[in-house]
Amino acid sequence: MNPRYAWIRQLVAFALLLAIWEAAGYAGLLNPLYAPSPSKIGAALIDLFSDGRIWPHLEATFTAALGGLALGIVVGIVLGVIAALIPAVAELLEPVMTLLNAIPRVILAPLFVIWLGIGLASKVALSFILVSVLIFFTVFSGIRQVDRRLVERIITLGGDRWALVRHVYLPSVTAWILSNLKVAVGFAFTGACVGEFVAATRGLGYLLSFAQSTYNAALMFALIFLILVVVLVIFAAAGRLEKYLLRWN
Amino acid sequence: MSLVGPSGSGKSSLLRAVIGLQQPSAGTVDPEVAQHEIGMLFQDDALLPWKTARENVALGLGFRGVERASALAQADDWLARLGLAGFEHRFPRHLSGGQRKRVALAQVLAMKPKLLLMDEPFASLDAIVRARIIQDVAELVEREHIGALLVTHDLEEAISLSDHVYLLSQGPRARLTRDYAVPIPRPRDPVRARTHPAFAPLYEQIWNDLSREVDRDQAQEAAE
Numbered sequence: 001m002n003p004r005y006a007w008i009r010q011l012v013a014f015a016l017l018l019a020i021w022e023a024a025g026y027a028g029l030l031n032p033l034y035a036p037s038p039s040k041i042g043a044a045l046i047d048l049f050s051d052g053r054i055w056p057h058l059e060a061t062f063t064a065a066l067g068g069l070a071l072g073i074v075v076g077i078v079l080g081v082i083a084a085l086i087p088a089v090a091e092l093l094e095p096v097m098t099l100l101n102a103i104p105r106v107i108l109a110p111l112f113v114i115w116l117g118i119g120l121a122s123k124v125a126l127s128f129i130l131v132s133v134l135i136f137f138t139v140f141s142g143i144r145q146v147d148r149r150l151v152e153r154i155i156t157l158g159g160d161r162w163a164l165v166r167h168v169y170l171p172s173v174t175a176w177i178l179s180n181l182k183v184a185v186g187f188a189f190t191g192a193c194v195g196e197f198v199a200a201t202r203g204l205g206y207l208l209s210f211a212q213s214t215y216n217a218a219l220m221f222a223l224i225f226l227i228l229v230v231v232l233v234i235f236a237a238a239g240r241l242e243k244y245l246l247r248w249n
Numbered sequence: 250m251s252l253v254g255p256s257g258s259g260k261s262s263l264l265r266a267v268i269g270l271q272q273p274s275a276g277t278v279d280p281e282v283a284q285h286e287i288g289m290l291f292q293d294d295a296l297l298p299w300k301t302a303r304e305n306v307a308l309g310l311g312f313r314g315v316e317r318a319s320a321l322a323q324a325d326d327w328l329a330r331l332g333l334a335g336f337e338h339r340f341p342r343h344l345s346g347g348q349r350k351r352v353a354l355a356q357v358l359a360m361k362p363k364l365l366l367m368d369e370p371f372a373s374l375d376a377i378v379r380a381r382i383i384q385d386v387a388e389l390v391e392r393e394h395i396g397a398l399l400v401t402h403d404l405e406e407a408i409s410l411s412d413h414v415y416l417l418s419q420g421p422r423a424r425l426t427r428d429y430a431v432p433i434p435r436p437r438d439p440v441r442a443r444t445h446p447a448f449a450p451l452y453e454q455i456w457n458d459l460s461r462e463v464d465r466d467q468a469q470e471a472a473e
Contacts, residue, residue, distance in 0.1 A: 157309035
């Protein structure tokens with residue numbers, strides 16, 4: 001088996017699965033109310049795009065997820081660096097972050113709706129809180145594991161604290177952040193969709209909740225598929241970024 | 250000059266105290282040169298893995314406020330002088346151990362130190378690479394009039410490179426016990442120095458004194 005062609009085999013297996021699923025639907029083995037056949041799901045998907053009503057929803061979810069992701073990464077890095085360098089800050093911040101890390105953070109969704117309304121802000125906030133805690137710990141523990149020898153090198157060459165952050169800490173945590181970037185992307189979309197699920201007038205999460213209330217399984221599957229594709233596209237972009245930033249490795 | 254002594258006599262700690270990485274547990278360090286005029290070559294060759302050879306060499310110059318373009322040009326110069334022309338844009342991962350050591354050396358020498366501290370810098374290299382780097386170091390240090398302090402386990406290395414070899418007694422509370430003047434004239438090639446008639450007797454003398462230090466320690470351990 002040539003590993004280079006693994007994706008072909010995976011594709012064939014996937015097509016086969018869809019074919020069996022479709023056939024089972026035709027044979028009346030599956031209740032279309034719960035498990036609509038792939039062709040019905042495909043039709044629902046085409047429907048979403050053909051009349052253009054999907055776009056505002058996609059835009060809402062994307063904006064919320066990417067906004068929360070960007071904010072969460074920036075704030076996570078800044079807090080992580082500060083906490084790692086200033087013990088007094090770590091003393092205050094670490095317990096809070098540990099607590100936030102321990103709870104399922106999506107339970108904050110209703111609170112954000114009360115505070116920030118049912119618009120975009122509450123979704124961004126949920127994405128943000130999911131991502132920033134993850135990135136904080138990535139950076140905080142990453143800096144603590146930095147190679148001491150590199151730190152000593154910079155000091156003996158006359159580098160100050162800022163030089164350490166710029167030339168040693170940030171580059172070495174970049175690798176850690178990138179390895180967690182895919183998880184962060186997943187978190188960001190979780191935050192956006194769950195936020196929309198709780199209370200919203202737009203977004204993929206809102207559509208899902210609508211599909212649930214109308215018992216529209218085909219629409220649900222179509223939406224799940226759509227979110228899957230969106231996340232995969234972002235993963236591919238993240239992979240390219242990783243390759244570029246870690247080219248020294 | 251070189252500093253030799255048994256393991257645990259605090260040779261490395263002494264260097265770390267001189268460069269300011271460690272506080273001496275008693276006494277003060279009073280170097281005649283300013284901190285920024287001291288360069289240190291470490292045992293390992295930990296370069297920043299995400300920076301190319303020239304960026305690594307230019308690093309210290311940048312801290313000193315040298316403009317980036319000029320720092321990189323000086324870095325290329327130093328790399329060329331150390332036989333690494335053509336390797337400027339390699340990342341450390343794509344350099345051999347000897348090449349990395351040369352980059353680390355260029356990094357330190359680019360700062361134009363007046364005093365060069367070396368903490369067993371050649372221990373991890375294989376014999377030929379090591380002999381070549383030692384030759385280059387000796388030549389550069391002599392030509393640039395840099396004071397050098399080498400800490401080593403290797404007596405041959407110590408004698409062939411130094412004018413004075415100091416023996417540090419067994420730690421803790423180690424002290425300088427002996428000072429051996431090396432009568433081999435300069436300029437000198439550290440590889441040829443080993444065949445100088447004064448080399449072997451001096452080697453034997455230091456070896457015997459060093460052995461006594463180690464034995465004394467073992468006797469002490471047995472007594473306790």
